[in-house]
Amino acid sequence: MERLRAQDPNDWRVATYDAKKAKRTRTGKNRKCSYCDEKGHNRATCSYLKEHMSTTQGKNAIFRAAIYKRFQALGIGVGTIISSDRNMQRVDPDDYESERYRVPQVITQICWDNINFWNKTYTYFDKNAPYLTKPLTKIDVKYSSDADETSAAQYEDGSHWRYDDRYTFFAEVESPVTADAPPAKWFDSVGRAIKALYKKRTKWEGAL
Ligand SMILES: [Zn+2]
Numbered sequence: 001m002e003r004l005r006a007q008d009p010n011d012w013r014v015a016t017y018d019a020k021k022a023k024r025t026r027t028g029k030n031r032k033c034s035y036c037d038e039k040g041h042n043r044a045t046c047s048y049l050k051e052h053m054s055t056t057q058g059k060n061a062i063f064r065a066a067i068y069k070r071f072q073a074l075g076i077g078v079g080t081i082i083s084s085d086r087n088m089q090r091v092d093p094d095d096y097e098s099e100r101y102r103v104p105q106v107i108t109q110i111c112w113d114n115i116n117f118w119n120k121t122y123t124y125f126d127k128n129a130p131y132l133t134k135p136l137t138k139i140d141v142k143y144s145s146d147a148d149e150t151s152a153a154q155y156e157d158g159s160h161w162r163y164d165d166r167y168t169f170f171a172e173v174e175s176p177v178t179a180d181a182p183p184a185k186w187f188d189s190v191g192r193a194i195k196a197l198y199k200k201r202t203k204w205e206g207a208l
Helices: 002-007 012-030 047-074 149-157 192-198
Strands: 081-083 088-090 100-102 105-110 131-135 172-175
Touching: 002 012, 047 192
Parallel strands: none
Antiparallel strands: 081 105, 081 172, 088 100, 105 131
C-alpha cells in the first residue's frame, strides 16, 4: 500500500484504504466497553473490571483459606472415604424390604477450581462439585449396557455419579486422609475461576 502511495497518492486503492482505516479508528473510539459502557476502552483495559475482579479475588482468597482449614481438620483429600444418604443400597438387592446402608465413597479428585465463595449450588454431583467420588461397593450399578464413549469416560473418572439427582446430601467422613496441598497459587485465587465468573458480568452488577 505504501509503495502504491509513493507511485500515485491519488490512486483509488489508496483512497479506499485510507477511508476504511479512518472509519476503523472512529468506530474504535466510539466503541463502548461491554463491562462499564464507557467509551474509549474495552474489557481488557477496563479499570472498573480490574478493580471488581481484584475485590472478588481478595474475598475468595479468605474463603479458600478457611475451606482448606476445614479440609485439613476433616481429613478431606484424594483417598478419603465418605458416606451420605445420597448413595444408599439394600443390604439384600433382591429383597426390597431389606435394610438400606450407605455405600461408602472414595474421593478420587478434588475439584480445586470449583471451590469459590460464589459457588452456592454445591450438590457434590453436578459440575460445581468440590470433589468427585467413586463407590467402594456395587461398582457396576450405574454402568449402563448401552454405554457410549462419553459415558464410558464418565464412568472412568467418576463424574457419572453426579447425573441422577441434584439434591444436597450431607456427607460424613468415614476414613480421613492427610489433606492434599492445593495447586500453586490456589490460595491467591487468581486465574481461571474469576475470569470465567466475570466473563458475562457488567459493571452495574458490582463486584461480587
Ligand atoms: Zn470499562
